[in-house]
Amino acid sequence: QTDSELIEAVVLPMTHKDMFDTIGIKPPKGVLLHGPPGTGKTLLARACANQTNAIFLKLAGPQLVQMFIGDGAKLIRDAFELAKEKIESGTSAGAILFIDE
Numbered sequence: 001q002t003d004s005e006l007i008e009a010v011v012l013p014m015t016h017k018d019m020f021d022t023i024g025i026k027p028p029k030g031v032l033l034h035g036p037p038g039t040g041k042t043l044l045a046r047a048c049a050n051q052t053n054a055i056f057l058k059l060a061g062p063q064l065v066q067m068f069i070g071d072g073a074k075l076i077r078d079a080f081e082l083a084k085e086k087i088e089s090g091t092s093a094g095a096i097l098f099i100d101e
């Protein structure tokens with residue numbers, strides 16, 4: 001069931017954006033995958049990126065809790081900036097930012 005929900009929430013809006021625009025449906029801006037380690041969350045996110053020709057950026061949660069205030073936020077800003085550059089240059093059709101535990 002998770003596979004079909006991800007296809008509806010992530011893959012279809014990215015691969016058929018025109019259809020969603022035509023009927024006025026706004027796709028979700030994010031998806032939360034949760035579960036115990038080793039259940040395939042990263043694999044599913046990578047598969048979505050592959051199906052949509054999107055860049056896959058993976059950040060580790062512990063990286064975001066840095067020693068100095070603002071370092072974690074800078075890492076996230078940098079990831080979004082990289083994704084934006086890839087999309088604008090035509091290298092990528094979209095972006096999936098995956099924050100792992």
